[in-house]
Amino acid sequence: MMHFEFHVEGGNFLKAGAASSQLKKILKQLNVDPKTIKRVVVAMYEAEVNIVAHAYKGDIYIDIDTKKIEITLIDEGPGIPDIDLAMKQGFSTASSVVREMGFGAGMGLPNIKNNSDELTITSEVNKGTTVKFATYLNQ
Amino acid sequence: MKIKKVVELLNAKVVSGHDHLEAEVEFCFASDLMSDVLTVETENLLLLTGLANLQTIRTSEMSDISKIIFVRKKNATEEMIRLAAENEMILIECDYSMFKTSGILFSAGLKPVY
Incomplete structure (x- = not known):
């Protein structure tokens, strides 16, 4: 069992993806199969960008064992009033700054779902959002 | 097709990763x-984009894309070049529009992902 933690600053697009990049290096070192690495890091990057785009700050907790990689992202931010709506492809509340960076098309959460085997999202308005997902190894 | 050929066809400029000019590419995806880009699952992909910022490089890193062409005279910044080098990517700058670039590469035989 391995555990890693990363801190994410809201609004800082210069650092967005730094945690996902670290995770990719770790998974490569662990000799995880490249297709699984891509699924995990794409999901993680989408979630990390979501914190940068929407929240004030957040923390990422990663647990890796022989069966799965489990990632929990907990942010302090505006929260998501309607999670079902946020999961719909094309729905977005992203700012123009986020869109200028090439995001905010309302595809992030559906893409996290697509690249993970388990996904739960809980949120409290004006408090924050927790996104937890897992990807199985050795499929 | 070799990347070297792509550069020649587009009259483009390699700004990072000159040692990858012999690499082969089969598929191309054009998007800003x-x-x-993060939803594409195809391997050995060449990315055509008019979006030149750090997240273009980060997105490519996560998507296992190591070949990027910036169209519409967009330039890669020093920071982008540094991150691309770290990830062994080739960055190419092209003066043509996305449409013209796509047309040339499609005609030359690069395949679409869908």
Whole structure:
């Protein structure tokens, strides 16, 4: 069992993806199969960008064992009033700054779902959002 | 097709990763939207984009894309070049529009992902 933690600053697009990049290096070192690495890091990057785009700050907790990689992202931010709506492809509340960076098309959460085997999202308005997902190894 | 050939066809400029000019590429995807790039599962992909910022490089890193062409005279910044070098990517700058670039590469035999 391995555990890693990363801190994410809201609004800082210069650092967005730094945690996902670290995770990719770790998974490569662990000799995880490249297709699984891509699924995990794409999901993680989408979630990390979501914190940068929407929240004030957040923390990422990663647990890796022989069966799965489990990632929990907990942010302090505006929260998501309607999670079902946020999961719909094309729905977005992203700012123009986020869109200028090439995001905010309302595809992030559906893409996290697509690249993970388990996904739960809980949120409290004006408090924050927790996104937890897992990807199985050795499929 | 070799990347070297792509550079020649587009009269383009390699700004990082000159040692990858002999690499082969089969598929091409053109998008300014990184959210779309992150949904592509095809391997050995050449990315055509008019979006030149750090997240273009980060998105490519996560998507295992190591070949990027910036169209519409967009330039890679020092920071982008540094991150691309770290990830062994080739960055190419092209003066043509996305449409013209796509047309040339499609005619030359690069395949679409869908």
